[in-house]
Amino acid sequence: xxxRRVIWFGKHVxxxxxxxxxxxxxxxxxxxxxxxxxxxxxxxxxxxxxITYATALELGRPTQEGRVTAKDKHMISQPSEHYRLKIGTxxxxxxxVEYGTKAHFPPVKSLVGWAKRVLGNPRLAFVVARAIxxxxxxxxxxxxxxxxxxxxxxGQIYSKAMKGLLK
Numbered sequence: 001x002x003x004r005r006v007i008w009f010g011k012h013v014x015x016x017x018x019x020x021x022x023x024x025x026x027x028x029x030x031x032x033x034x035x036x037x038x039x040x041x042x043x044x045x046x047x048x049x050x051i052t053y054a055t056a057l058e059l060g061r062p063t064q065e066g067r068v069t070a071k072d073k074h075m076i077s078q079p080s081e082h083y084r085l086k087i088g089t090x091x092x093x094x095x096x097v098e099y100g101t102k103a104h105f106p107p108v109k110s111l112v113g114w115a116k117r118v119l120g121n122p123r124l125a126f127v128v129a130r131a132i133x134x135x136x137x138x139x140x141x142x143x144x145x146x147x148x149x150x151x152x153x154x155g156q157i158y159s160k161a162m163k164g165l166l167k
Contacts, residue, residue: 016165022055024161025085028154029053032087036146041097043114050089051143087147100139106132 033053040048088094111125119128147154 020161020165024158025055028157029085032147035150036143039142039146041140047091050091053087056084097140098143101137103136
């Protein structure tokens with residue numbers, strides 16, 4: 001009887017898929033960050049120029065919502081790999097621009113430069129601070145809007161990268 005051999009390509013397939021996934025996330029990150037930069041409000045340009053992206057392979061356990069059934073226990077107990085793509089900025093005032101603020105009295109000193117550039121008079125910083133203390137600031141969702149409004153394109157980038165594996 002002839003000997004039969006089984007050739008296992010599992011490690012190669014896994015590495016190929018992992019590499020394609022990482023490449024897709026990098027392309028998605030560059031695209032998404034570019035869209036967010038286009039939507040970012042510009043005063044000094046710091047916020048816009050600071051928008052970037054990062055990918056990470058996070059090892060951990062998958063999370064599931066809802067009740068755990070007996071068949072789910074095995075899956076939940078197994079460590080897995082999660083790829084993450086984060087688009088954002090490290091500028092400290094970015095969340096205040098993205099989400100807006102409630103009424104509060106900001107430091108007048110921080111508004112002097114803005115009042116001089118935009119209103120032409122640094123003394124108006126106090127007036128602006130008083131208006132913020134009554135109304136807060138309006139949100140300008142440049143990050144969320146940038147990603148959410150381009151979900152289809154981001155999905156197509158990912159699909160194209162994964163379909164390239166089937167050739």
